[in-house]
Amino acid sequence: xxxxxEDERKRLVTLRRELALHGQRYHVLDSPLISDAEYDRLFxxxxxxxxxxxxxxxxxxxxxxxxxxxAEGFRAVEHAVPMLSLDNALSxxxxxxxxxxxxxxxxxxxxxxxxxxxxxxGVAVTLRYERGVFALGATRGDGRRGEDVTHNxxxxxxxxxxxxxxxxPKVLEVRGEVLMRRAAFAKLNxxxxxxxxxxxxxxxxxxxxxxxxxxxxxxxxxxxxxFVYGVGLGEAELGVRSHFELLSRLSELGxxxxxxx
Numbered sequence: 153x154x155x156x157x158e159d160e161r162k163r164l165v166t167l168r169r170e171l172a173l174h175g176q177r178y179h180v181l182d183s184p185l186i187s188d189a190e191y192d193r194l195f196x197x198x199x200x201x202x203x204x205x206x207x208x209x210x211x212x213x214x215x216x217x218x219x220x221x222x223a224e225g226f227r228a229v230e231h232a233v234p235m236l237s238l239d240n241a242l243s244x245x246x247x248x249x250x251x252x253x254x255x256x257x258x259x260x261x262x263x264x265x266x267x268x269x270x271x272x273x274g275v276a277v278t279l280r281y282e283r284g285v286f287a288l289g290a291t292r293g294d295g296r297r298g299e300d301v302t303h304n305x306x307x308x309x310x311x312x313x314x315x316x317x318x319x320x321p322k323v324l325e326v327r328g329e330v331l332m333r334r335a336a337f338a339k340l341n342x343x344x345x346x347x348x349x350x351x352x353x354x355x356x357x358x359x360x361x362x363x364x365x366x367x368x369x370x371x372x373x374x375x376x377x378x379f380v381y382g383v384g385l386g387e388a389e390l391g392v393r394s395h396f397e398l399l400s401r402l403s404e405l406g407x408x409x410x411x412x413x
Contacts, residue, residue, distance in 0.1 A: 160201055164208060167198040171214040172314060176406055212285045212314040217307050217372065226364070227300040229290035232325060233384040235278060236295060238271070267395040269381060269410045274331030275360050277305065278384055281324045284315040291363065301363045305330070307372035310379075312406035320405055321386035328380035328407070332359045336375035380407040 174191055178184040195215065202209050209216070241247040254264060276292040289305035290298040305311055308330060315324075332340070337355040344351055352358035362374045380402055383390070392398045399409040 161208065164198060164201045167194055168213055170194055171198060175214060175309065176312065176316065229298050229300050231278060231296055231298060234295050235276060235292045235327065272329040272331050272379055273356050274329040275363055277328055277330055279326045279328065281315055281320065283322060284320045286313045303368045304363050304365060304371035307368055308376045308378050310377050310408045316406040317404040321389035324386035325384035326380050326402065326407065327382040327384055328378050330359055330363060330376055330378050331355065332375055333377065340374065378408060380409055
């Protein structure tokens with residue numbers, strides 16, 4: 153009996169590792185290794201083992217993405233590091249003035265190297281990982297306090313529940329943007345129209361409304377994606393010297409980033 157239980161526990165560990173790998177290959181890297189049918193078979197096997205042994209269920213299990221019971225409202229979260237808003241440069245002169253301020257602040261006269269990324273029109277979030285496991289997710293709010301939307305963020309397929317790579321910081325807070333692509337938004341509105349439901353105004357409002365759903369099953373059924381672009385806590389432990397290196401390191405840890413490729 154003990155041997156069978158131990159075999160089942162080991163099998164569940166293997167299944168979780170395989171599901172995490174295949175989930176990242178499919179949703180983050182767009183390079184699946186197995187068919188959807190095979191993934192579903194592995195997923196159902198993991199679900200069956202957890203149903204037989206509920207004490208083995210952990211927050212980073214791939215089966216926990218689908219959403220549980222509705223949340224009771226939203227808890228306020230104090231950001232460890234404020235989530236500041238971005239400023240705009242609308243002309244070449246304003247961009248040059250920004251460059252001058254940066255070099256003055258750093259005490260450098262020589263030209264600076266910059267890393268550029270798209271500005272996503274979504275909802276800014278902060279994601280806290282403890283010992284490599286996703287522990288908390290919150291909206292930006294007023295920049296100092298946001299709302300705890302962990303239950304909905306867990307359903308986002310491009311958000312790693314457990315970090316990959318080597319030696320993640322003990323505590324890592326990653327900053328990113330949750331969004332809905334235009335094509336996915338159009339399809340969602342088509343489905344709502346067919347059901348006689350009110351249409352969403354735009355992808356950003358749809359994303360914000362989805363993250364504020366009390367029932368995570370609603371979020372799980374909508375096509376949300378996550379891109380990350382920065383770190384609030386733990387950057388020093390990542391051992392990077394530039395923003396591009398930071399993005400590369402975050403990619404190694406399992407996040408979807410925009411490296412210009």
